[in-house]
Amino acid sequence: MKKPVVRFAPSPTGYLHIGGARTALFNWLFARQNNGKFLLRIEDTDLERSKIEYVDQIKNALNWLGMDWDDDIIFQSKNNSNHQKVIKELIQSGDAYKCFLTKEELDNLRIQADKNKEVFRVPRTYRDTSEEKQNELIDEGRSYTIRLKVPEGITKFKDLVFGEIIVDNKDLDDFIISRSDGSPTYNFVVAIDDIAMDISHIIRGDDHIANTPKQILVYNALKKNVPIFAHLPMILGSDKKRLSKRHAATNVQEYRDKGFTPDSIINYLSLLGWNPDSNDEIFNINELIKLFNFKQVQKKSAVFDEKKLLWISGQKMKEMTSKDILKEILLIDKAWGKDHNNSYLESVISLTKDRSKNLIDIIDISDIFLINEVNYSDEFKSIMSDQNGTMIIKDFLNAVKIEESWDKQTVEKVFEQIMNQHDIGLGKVMKPLRIAISGISYGPGIFDMMILLGKDLTINRITNAINFYK
């Protein structure tokens, strides 16, 4: 195969959302798998809604996800002269024509057709109007659009996902390629730019399937090779509606803030509308590059399920090294653990990561190792007073104080001592101590916690707890 050239073409009218990220991902995977090019084109022709800050957000989000693009970013608005040139060519070749029908006329015809229960078609009134007549109309001050002459016949293409799609050209109107203000329309520019960029494979959402024949007609009129199409199923919200701003979290940035790593998101996204043809579900990016193919891409739209994302993320936390996790945490919170050295922080992470679903979980659970003062809660008063907790931790404190060394063996020995002394099980001893050193009733193993905190801090916190719960 000739090295493919693909593009991701978002319009900068909002941040990068999950659906866009998935489209970008499949483009990127395909390009990287085949040593092709992944180009980024910003479709900023909607001047009203396009904003430069959205361009930055899209770039940042792609960068964060690890999808690097080749060459310079292309801004569609900068191709305007080329668009105009091609429009002229098409008029000259007779493949497009000036149409003087007004919006009002068309609206009326539409209403009329609807009333008569007829299928509305744009009339081809001006298709063969002579140049003299056209000039007359222009002199009269009539405005015009430019329409493509849709030829007789059928238009078909073989979609890599959907298979062969055939459309009868008679179901297509002579569609507008240039508005009365001279600006070109979407279905036209997209084809022109893809030609200019030498795009070989167009990979995009399946909401474009119905547009594809029109774009092919533009290619045909210009006698250009039609690229290969691969349409991807949509991603839906839990209400089965197309993912939109109304849904809870659609912004890639939000998932970053929620503590998901790029690796988790990409892994999950890859499984939406695609399957690896195996029972495996956890992949890193390099594996995905190897495995991806259009044959396994689904035609059916997929519902975004945050629960599954969470599970994948949890699996990733377990398999990532503490060092790498620390790096990721620092990316979302520069100040995290700033009072401690990296080796301590990595030890903290190694105690918390297996019980965490994402980075934010780790940060939350790790808090007890980073704070200066434990926040004790009244909620545990009964354990401390009624269940003899205060006595236990006092005895533990005294026993620990006389110990010379501080390692797991020593701590376990002291625990045993207290268990015998009070004639109770480990659970009963552990609970009040856990609360004393962390302020909460759950978390990493109590021995591990004490060892990591160190003897001084352990003593210190138990003392504070005794004072608080006395």
Next chain:
RNA sequence: GGCCCGUUCGUCUAGUGGUUAGGACUCAUGGUUUUCAUCCAUGCAACAGGGGUUCGAUCCCCCUACGGGCUGCCA
């Protein structure tokens, strides 16, 4: 209305002209664990409906229903 596309557990999906329709997430139950989580085991749970074709259809064909897209001087 017209054209195009889709429909397997709640969700993501595998699958084949003959299967106990498989896996994963979720959920439930049990177990391991010093707590929580993890982990392990078990369980609940699906071929949209109707016609054909066929000895036999989840699978092939047709229709219907439902959902989506396009039908714009939006992208």
